[in-house]
Amino acid sequence: MSKKVLILPGDGIGPEISQEVNKVLVQVNQQYSLDIEFEQGLVGGAAIDQAGSAFPEQTWQQCQAADAILLACVGGPKWDSLPPAERPEIGGLLQIRSRLELFGNLRPAILYPQLADASSLKPELVSGLDILIVRELTGGIYFGQPRGIRVNEDGVREGFNTYIYNENEIRRIGKVAFETAMKRGKKLCSVDKANVLEVTMLWREIIEDMSKDYPEVELSHMYVDNAAMQLIRQPKQFDVIVTGNMFGDILSDAAAMLTGSIGMLPSASLDITGKGMYEPCHGSAPDIAGQGIANPLAMILSAAMMLRHSLNMAPVADKIEAAVEAVLDQGLRTADIYSQGSVKVSTQQMGDAVVAALKK
Ligand code: IPM
Numbered sequence: 001m002s003k004k005v006l007i008l009p010g011d012g013i014g015p016e017i018s019q020e021v022n023k024v025l026v027q028v029n030q031q032y033s034l035d036i037e038f039e040q041g042l043v044g045g046a047a048i049d050q051a052g053s054a055f056p057e058q059t060w061q062q063c064q065a066a067d068a069i070l071l072a073c074v075g076g077p078k079w080d081s082l083p084p085a086e087r088p089e090i091g092g093l094l095q096i097r098s099r100l101e102l103f104g105n106l107r108p109a110i111l112y113p114q115l116a117d118a119s120s121l122k123p124e125l126v127s128g129l130d131i132l133i134v135r136e137l138t139g140g141i142y143f144g145q146p147r148g149i150r151v152n153e154d155g156v157r158e159g160f161n162t163y164i165y166n167e168n169e170i171r172r173i174g175k176v177a178f179e180t181a182m183k184r185g186k187k188l189c190s191v192d193k194a195n196v197l198e199v200t201m202l203w204r205e206i207i208e209d210m211s212k213d214y215p216e217v218e219l220s221h222m223y224v225d226n227a228a229m230q231l232i233r234q235p236k237q238f239d240v241i242v243t244g245n246m247f248g249d250i251l252s253d254a255a256a257m258l259t260g261s262i263g264m265l266p267s268a269s270l271d272i273t274g275k276g277m278y279e280p281c282h283g284s285a286p287d288i289a290g291q292g293i294a295n296p297l298a299m300i301l302s303a304a305m306m307l308r309h310s311l312n313m314a315p316v317a318d319k320i321e322a323a324v325e326a327v328l329d330q331g332l333r334t335a336d337i338y339s340q341g342s343v344k345v346s347t348q349q350m351g352d353a354v355v356a357a358l359k360k
C-alpha cells in the first residue's frame, strides 16, 4: 500500500534543504520501489505570506492525511513583529506539534568519526559519542497558560509564562524515555530544576516512581545547570536524557555542537501511536538563507528516521545513513562542518553526493 509523506519546507534555509531531501527520497523511492507519494504543504512564514496564517486549515488536512510529515524549519525576521500567537514559531510549528500531539521528541546526538575535528571539544571527549535526548514537546513553559505581556497595576509592562506539567504528561514522556533506554544502554538521566521549581519537583517524583517498573534501567537525576556543564565536561557519561520542553530545547543545541554542527542533527516528534513528524533540530538560519551553503544532512537524516520509525522501512533508512557516511568519508563538507583538508561543498552538491552514494 502506498504511503503518503507530507513535506513542509517552511522558511529560511528550509526550501533549499528540502529540495535536497526531496532528491534523496525520490531516489530511494525509485531504487527500492517504495511506493511513497510526496506532497508539499505550507507552514510558518511561507504560509503566512501565501495563505494568511502560519498553520492554514489546508495544511492541517494534509497533516492528518499523511502517514508521516517531514518539516524543515520556520521563522525569520520578516515575521518577528507579528503578534506572538501569529508568528511562524508559535502559530505554525508549536501548533502542528500540539494539534498532532507530538509529545515525544527524540533527538539523537551522534558523533560521526569523520567529524571529530568539527566538534568544539577534544576528540577524546567526544569520540564514539551517542546520546539520545528525549524532549517533551507539547507541554511545559512553551504551552502553559496563562501567558502574555500585560501592564501591571503600576503601569509597568511585564511578560509572563506558566511552567506547568501534569502527572499524566510526565508519565507519558517518561514511558518513552524508559522504553528507549531499554533498547539502548539502559541508562537514563532525568534533567530538572527540582531544587527550585515545583513543577520539576513533581517531574522528579513521577520519574522516580516509574523507575520501579524498569528495574534494569539505571536512573539518575540532574539539575539542568549541572547537566549543561556535564554535557561539556564529560558528554560520554550520558546514554538517554529525558527532560521537559525548554530544557530539552537548550540541551539539544549544546549536544549538537559536541557532534560538530547542529546541521547534522535530526529529530523525530512522535505521538502516542508512533506516528510522527520529522524535523532537523536546527532553525531556519535566516542569516545564511538563499546562499546555497546550508547543510542538508540533518534533514536528510530526519528523513531516514522517518523511514525507520513511521514507515517501517528500516533497511532503506540504513541505506540513507550509510550514504551520508560515505559522503563524509569522501571528505565532502558544507561550511558548518568544514575543516582544513576537506572539500567544501554547497547545499546542492551535498544532496547530489548523497544521491550518488545511494546509487553505488
Ligand atoms: C527547536 C527549535 C524550536 C523550538 C523553535 C524554532 C520554536 O528551536 O525545534 O529546537 O524551540 O522548539
Ligand code: MG
Pocket: 249, 250, 253, 281
Ligand atoms: Mg531549538
